[in-house]
Amino acid sequence: MSLSRALRPADSDEKRSLVANGERPPTDSATVEVLTVEVGRFAVGEECNDEGPILFFELEQNQILVLWGQWLYDPHVVTSELLDIDALWESNGWFKHFELVRSPSSGLVLSLKSIASEMVSSVGMVRAGQCLPPRPSEVFQGSLDALLNESPPVSRKKV
Secondary structure (H helix, E strand, C coil): CEEEEEEEECCHHHHHHHHHCCCCCCCCCCEEEEEEEECCEEEEECCCCCCCCEEEEECCCCEEEEEECHHHHCCCCEECCCCCHHHHHHCCEEECEEEEEECCCCCCEEEEEECCCCEEEEEEEECCCCCCCCCCEEEEECCHHHHHHCCCCCCCCEC
16 A cells, blocks of 8 residues: 655657647746556445546555546556456456556546556445545545444545
């Protein structure tokens, strides 16, 4: 269970994706944030308004990474040369190790790729009605056990 973050210059494809998705035109010095994630446990969120898949990943130091949106089904965004993505969805699993590249300002995910051949299985379902962050990828404070046992919606503090 770990998370590392780094900023790096956006490549030309990433700059085009940022503009195509409504981000202000990037400058030559545009940056992207790269999250390298090792997952210990994760849970699937129950949809209530066609948000697309919702995934909650338990990280270190009482942190949760939440990913949500139709982009999780996009084979141009989510890639793996090591694991069959369709088989992961069918088995309620996900990549144990992955790299996520996103806009540091909006959380817009530009790419997510597996970086190892291991997978993890979901430990449960987070009930619908949990407050999703406005960004499609966000790290916040909390525990997966608390999310799995909550019934009323709870607001989240961004990390």
